Amino acid sequence: MSEKVSDDRLENAETRDPAIKTIMQNAGTAQAQHYSPKTDEEKALDKRLNRKLDWIVLSLLAVEFIFCGIDKTNVGFVATSSFPKDANLGPDDIPNSLSLFSVTYVILQPVMVILARRVGVKYFISFQLILWGGLCMAHAGVNGSGSLTALRLLIGAAEAGFTQIGMFYLSTMYPKYSVGFRAGMFTGMYSIAGAFAGLIAFGLLKINNGPVHGWQVVFLLEGGVTVLLGILSFFIFPKSLATAWFLTPEEREHAVRRMEIDLAGTQEEADVNNRTVSKQDIMDVLKDWKKILTVVFNITTVLPVTAFTTFLPLVVAGMGYKGTTATLMSVPRLSPALRLGVAGLLIIVYSSDRFRERSLHTVLGMVIGLIGLIVMAASTNTKLRYGFAHVCMSGVFVGGPLIAVWLAGNTPWKGSRSVILGINGWSNLAGVIAGQIFKSKYAPRYETPLFITMGIMAFGALGLIFIRIMYMLENKRRAAEIAAWDEDRFIEESNSLERRGDQRRTFIYGY
Structure with a gap:
């Protein structure tokens, strides 16, 4: 291991700039800087802060990821119903549409995350959910392969980047060695989405009320819930930790401070309250x-x-x-x-x-x-x-x-x-x-x-x-x-x- 920064220089740095001393001490040990609570009082404050973030931010993101999976796969679940016949679809139209979804979904990933950074995650996720929820509801009007293809391409574009945007958002809320478990909780919801999609579709496909078919109810209800989640996101997600409505002034101050420590002295004025991507x-x-x-x-x-x-x-x-x-x-x-x-x-x-x-x-x-x-x-x-x-x-x-x-x-x-x-x-x-x-x-x-x-x-x-x-x-x-x-x-x-x-x-x- 390389020589550590000398104690004399660290002592001198403390009298001039405590923040620089912290950077010097960390850099001299070749160990990655990270936030860790020190006192019992700080641990209690940190635990309370994480609990609020978990219940309000993480839980809502997780539910949204479930519906991201549901809206992505519901075409496959209604394929065994009267959907192909009612919508005038050929035998290969549904599998082809599932493949086309991936075209826009994969290609647009970086673009969507960059846009989320520029617009602000709070606002972008809200818009994204409302958009793809509305497109999901529009599937109830599919009448031929052309409309199905267009909708799958559009919904793929609308859902693109949601997972990575969620990861980015969590990485701005939690210190680097607290976010891993939360990211696992977030992404683990995809398997739950499969369970919910199958169960919801199984129940809704039994509904046939006059001119409304069960498969149309599936699209309308699942898309409608997604739109509702988008509206809730606008009012619930905080724009930043410093303005989070559900935190006390003490918790906001601690939330900002621990992220500054976690950034290992690399946080700069040009990156504070800045949403540009250059x-x-x-x-x-x-x-x-x-x-x-x-x-x-x-x-x-x-x-x-x-x-x-x-x-x-x-x-x-x-x-x-x-x-x-x-x-x-x-x-x-x-x-x-x-x-x-x-x-x-x-x-x-x-x-x-x-x-x-x-x-x-x-x-x-x-x-x-x-x-x-x-x-x-x-x-x-x-x-x-x-x-x-x-x-x-x-x-x-x-x-x-x-x-x-x-x-x-x-x-x-x-x-x-x-x-x-x-x-x-x-x-x-x-x-x-x-x-x-x-x-x-x-x-x-x-x-x-x-x-x-x-x-x-x-x-x-x-x-x-x-x-x-x-x-x-x-x-x-x-x-x-x-x-x-x-x-x-x-x-x-x-x-x-x-x-x-x-x-x-x-x-x-x-x-």
Whole structure:
């Protein structure tokens, strides 16, 4: 470990600028700066603040994510009703529309996150929910493949970036080693969305009241609830921690202070109460090869999630379970595998916050997934293969939220943070890859797709370890460089116009 900043210089810094002393002390140890409550009184205040944020911000975001999933998948659930006949659709129109949804949904991810940053997350999420909720309701008027195609393209555009916008918003509300568990709670709602979508559709499809068909009721009700959530978001979500209506003055002051500490001295006047995203913000991200590679490796962590949430019924059927039995053993509301996946997610993300570590926890989840895949591909025992599907799912849900908060924590400049989280949304390309791997010609055991998935995951795990090592070496290099700095040099660096955010030599990366 590099030499720490000398005690004499730290003592001198304290008499001139306590904030600079904190930066010097942290930089000298090559340990990532983060907020942690010190006294019992501060711990109680911090706990009270987190509880309010959890109940008001996180819970509403989670409910909205459930309806994001519902509105995304409800076309598939009504496909077994009279919808195709009533709407004059051909046999391939519905699956084609589901594919077209992904076109606008994936491509527009970065654009939407950047727009949310510029407009303000509070306002943008409200508009986004009202827009896609209205488009969902418009599905009740589908009359032919043209209108269905147009609506799926539009709703894909409207929902684009919602997950990453939610991640960005949470990263501005909670310190970096408190947000991981909350991000896991947020993203874990997607599996619950599948359960709710199926149950709601099952009940509403039974409604046929004169000219109104059950499938029209599904679209109207689910879209209407989403519009309502958008309206609630406008009145409930705070514009910032400093203006949060549900916090006391003491809690607001503490909320702002702990985020300033968490930013490790990189918070600047140009980034306070500023919602712009400049060309420099974009170029800073595109030049940061470690973060871009992290996004690439994130595709390998998301791949098994998208593959199994879509193709698990086929894989289970290949184990010897037939027809509705295979489906019932795979849908989220009944499948122990998917329930265990969410449980595994929450345990690992909690541990990641507790031990202030991201990369190895992500790799741990991938290794657990690999163990499950190996047995599923190699064993001929039906019960054993099904059992290890549970093992696989308990690990693979971890990568998405942990990599998002890892990127956010290492990008203190919020303009650049919105850009990298938007680009991280392109990890949804994993769904396209999964569709090309799990072809029907590999049925019934799907051994080849399972082995291909294993290879991709192993490559990604090694890649994340490589990124971790690169960050460790960079931290060591920075610590060695600034070991001889005096306070004036630290002040000069804090006011540098050449380097911003994590580019500052005093910023220490988390890994």
